[in-house]
Amino acid sequence: MEKISQIPASPMDFFLFPVWLHRRISIRLPGLLVAFLFVGCFDLLFYENLAEQSVFSGSPGRVFFRIVLFLILSFVVGAIDVIFTICPLADFLQMIGRRSEKYVHKRISVILMKSYAISHVLFIIPYAVALYSGVDWTQVGPVSAQQIRMLYAALATLMPILPFIQLGVLYRTISIRTRIQPFGKLILICAAYFWMQLSGSVVVFVEGLAYSLLLG
Structure with a gap:
């Protein structure tokens, strides 16, 4: 069997992450709990601009309480997001x-949950720029600075394709960690696309509830 260190680099490594990363996704519980927290933090940080809402301002006691509440809500939201999205697909x-009659690990759900969490890394920079840059994107036009217009064009181009790249990450994990034939993987990814559209609506609703509790 080819060693991980001997796997040649691929242009797809930049978007879909290297093969060695997919192979090293474990089935251990602690890593899954971290995945829940990471996805939940992502969901809440990019639901609204928390800086504009002054969520973490005020007295030290209030800030500490909000941080603890944020972490708790992040874990709950992340667990709902990851489990609700991935378990049916697994x-x-x-x-x-x-x-x-092809090999599929009996804990493939854990592997896919972690792969799904890792795929959120793709969204961090574009979402951070879009939400926390301080630019009012609705006012960008011909009279705006060239740098702002170029950045707007880059975001407008990248944002719509990010969900498909995310599906590509899951596809690569499935390709590496199972022996499913391409047709079976294609069926699964098509199902994943439609399911994630539905589950995304539920996740956004849960995010809204958590955000209300955070501001309350």
Whole structure:
């Protein structure tokens, strides 16, 4: 078997992450808990501009309470996001594996949950620029500074394709960690696209509830 250190680099490593990273995704619980917290922090940080809402301002006691509450809500939201999004897809993947008699790890759900969490790294910089740069993107026009217009064009181009790159990350994890044939993987990714559209609406609703509690 080819060693991880000997796997040649690929242009897709930049977008879909290196093969060695997908192979090293473990099935251990502590890493999954970290994944829940990471995704939840991402969801709440980029739901609204927390700096504009002065969420973490005030007396030291108030700030400490808000930080603790933020972490608790992040974990809950992240767990709901990850589990609700990935578990049905993992079950579907296992069904495909049984039908095609191809190897699928019995803890593939944990592997995919962590892969899904890792895929959120792709969104951090674009979302941070869009939400926390201080630019009113609705006012960008021909009279705006060239740098702002170029940045706006880059975000407008990148944002719509990021969800598809995220699906590509999941596809690469499935390709590396299972023996499912390409047709089965394609069916799963198509199902994942439509399911994530539906689950995303539920996650946004949960984010709204958590955000209300955070501001309350």
